[in-house]
Amino acid sequence: MVNKKCIIRLLRYKNALHRLNSLGFVRVFSDNLADAVGVTASQVRKDFSLFGICGNKRGGYQIETLLEKLNHILGKNEQxxxxxxxxxxxxxxxxxxxxxxxxxxxxxxxxxxxxxxxxxxxxxxxxxxxxxxxxxxxxxxxxxxxxxxxxxxxxxxxxxxxxxxxxxxxxxxxxxxxxxxxxxxxxxxxxxELETVIYFIINGTESSINNRHIG
Amino acid sequence: MVNKKCIIRLLRYKNALHRLNSLGFVRVFSDNLADAVGVTASQVRKDFSLFGICGNKRGGYQIETLLEKLNHILGKNEQxxxxxxxxxxxxxxxxxxxxxxxxxxxxxxxxxxxxxxxxxxxxxxxxxxxxxxxxxxxxxxxxxxxxxxxxxxxxxxxxxxxxxxxxxxxxxxxxxxxxxxxxxxxxxxxxxELETVIYFIINGTESSINNRHIG
DNA sequence: GATTTATTGTTCAAAAAATCACAATAACTA
DNA sequence: TAGTTATTGTGATTTTTTGAACAATAAATC
The missing domain is CATH 3.40.50.720 (NAD(P)-binding Rossmann-like Domain)
Incomplete structure (x- = not known):
């Protein structure tokens, strides 16, 4: 259940939160994080749910406490x-x-x-x-x-x-x-990783791939 | 259906075949490729099937022609x-x-x-x-x-x-x-990528992860 | 040449992952 | 304070990915 992709997403949430935090934001919604990381809002909430992270209905998530929890999960409290x-x-x-x-x-x-x-x-x-x-x-x-x-x-x-x-x-x-x-x-x-890009450029044009993040 | 993971597998098959080829091998079975790349033999055959690559029943795959086909698919015929x-x-x-x-x-x-x-x-x-x-x-x-x-x-x-x-x-x-x-x-x-490893080392010990390739 | 054996190609089933949908509810508004 | 609204948390559903199984069959053997 907790696989690499899931952890990568958590790490990306953490990075996005870090940026929001340093811009002075105090709270965040699953929508915002979804946009920042390129996933759906459901995915964000489910990931949090999986690790027992709760927000406030209609209030979103407190960035500071969210960051603390993610840092704890991800082992970022100590160098x-x-x-x-x-x-x-x-x-x-x-x-x-x-x-x-x-x-x-x-x-x-x-x-x-x-x-x-x-x-x-x-x-x-x-x-x-x-x-x-x-x-x-x-x-x-x-x-x-x-x-x-x-x-x-x-x-x-x-x-x-x-x-x-x-x-x-x-x-x-x-x-x-x-x-x-x-x-x-x-x-x-x-x-x-580079060869993968090459494949999608060579073979992807006819299937009109528009602006796709492949990884 | 043809997503990044699939292409990465094809590229890995190609690399494994290249090694086998330079060792003088002439034919290969889905089992061998599966071992070399770390997937199941079913997966190998299914990947090939998806791109219309056929082998010989009981005879496996001719390495040279297989390489040619993969190179064509992956755009490796021209630099x-x-x-x-x-x-x-x-x-x-x-x-x-x-x-x-x-x-x-x-x-x-x-x-x-x-x-x-x-x-x-x-x-x-x-x-x-x-x-x-x-x-x-x-x-x-x-x-x-x-x-x-x-x-x-x-x-x-x-x-x-x-x-x-x-x-x-x-x-x-x-x-x-x-x-x-x-x-x-x-x-x-x-x-x-490094932080991902750190997560699995910090959190993975109690769940007795043995020798896992996570990517 | 008949028989056995090993391997493919593919269908079907299982597992995993992502998405949808909506009740629950806290925060806003008037 | 009552009513409205926006957002969460999660169960249900769909989609995607993987794996197992096995008939078909070419190669090997006798």
Whole structure:
């Protein structure tokens, strides 16, 4: 019942609420959130209902309390620390990207096997030898990791990360990973996402797709 | 019926077939593809059926002809050219990433408003002033573009891209874009993808989620 | 060449997800 | 304060997606 799509919607509600909040709004209706996120108002209410979130009949939802509840559900009350394995193109871009910090996600360190990438300048996110992953993860109580290595190395890196105690994976390598121990894997395949757009452009014109968000 | 999830599956079948092909395999069964992609064999056969792809009873599918058919459906027979708008972290990483070229997707150019980013070294992907987008798109018959600018600029950039003739968008900015003209928009929100993993790690432990691919 | 076996293609059933619809009711209005 | 109105929360319904099952049948075997 609580699947990825549902959580993604909650996260989007949270983002929309954050914007409304900083614009000075105090309350919000399911309609408003539906518009902001691109779903129906029923969907919004049902999602809330599923997590026991109540509003006021005719009064809508108090933004502040709604945000608190969503933040609690989504684990956004404390900063979450993650590690990246792979300091190449994608890993480097993620380290520089400001979007994570803004949402309370702290990239604690990056790990690589290439000594040329190692770096421990004050202020920068440290890039460390992969051997140090296990100790680092233990020491900082980290459960989430990003795989940003070439596909050929990804499975091996996953095994290593799981052995180090990582439980949740965001995987950018374009292969299906096999996991022995219990964990959660979320795959992001950038090429696939672009190829999907290409398909709908090539094949979608005759069926007059107008202005469709496909994901 | 032919939705994003279905196309993503087809693209994954294609990738799996490519690997099998380069390993010297000649034919494949729905079971094999199901394993490789993480779906049921029924799903594989149903997907193929939907696109009129037939195999041989008891003989499975001829990899070569299957690949040809999938490539045709997915528009992979000719190289697809795309542009990136935004030469920041994400844009730069995408330009350096080898995965696109490997799959027949050519990043033709990148556009930015910051002159410090402009670059036309031989061999590199050119980074050009945004004003040149329209002419470039016309000249190279480009229909697909990537938005890799800060969220604050994304809507304006989208409007500009649509005006330039772009029809398909891969959007990395974490906001919901509004489009006047007909187009296809695929959103990739990296922070959201990571936050999703965080949710399942925080809330998933008690429900004994074992080794789940959530996307 | 007959028999067995494994795999497809498709129909039917099940499960999941989204949407509709409306009673309940709190907030407004006069 | 009584009446009106807008919005929630949820049960019912529809739509979409997935999975199971099995007849049809081509390949393999003997």
């Amino acid at each position: 979450q620390k993650v590690v990246i394995v792979g300091g190449g193109n994608i890993g480097a871009a993620l380290m520089k990207y400001k979007g994570f910090e803004k949402e309370g996600v702290k990239i604690a360190a990056c790990f690589d096997i290439d000594p040329a990438k190692y770096n421990h300048r004050e202020g920068d996110i440290p890039v460390l030898p992969l051997e140090q992953l296990k100790d680092f993860v233990r020491q900082h109580h980290i459960r989430i990791g990003v795989i940003a290595v070439p596909d050929i190395a990804a499975q091996q890196v996953l095994d290593f990360m799981l052995a180090a105690g990582i439980k949740g994976i965001l995987n950018f390598a374009p292969i299906r990973l096999r996991a022995a121990s219990d964990c959660v894997i979320n795959n992001v395949n950038l090429v696939l | 697809q050219k795309v542009v990136i708008v935004g030469g920041g972290n994400i844009g730069a990483a995408l330009m350096k990433y080898k995965g696109f070229e490997k799959e027949g997707v050519k990043i033709a150019a990148c556009f930015d408003i910051d002159p410090a980013k402009y670059n036309h070294r031989e061999g590199d992907i050119p980074v050009l002033p945004l004003e040149q987008l329209k002419d470039f798109v016309r000249q190279h018959h480009i229909r697909i573009g990537v938005i890799a600018v800060p969220d604050i600029a994304a809507q304006q950039v989208l409007d500009f891209m649509l005006a330039a003739g772009i029809k398909g968008i891969l959007n990395f900015a974490p906001i919901r874009l509004r489009a006047a003209s007909d187009c296809v928009i695929n959103n990739v929100n990296l922070v959201l």
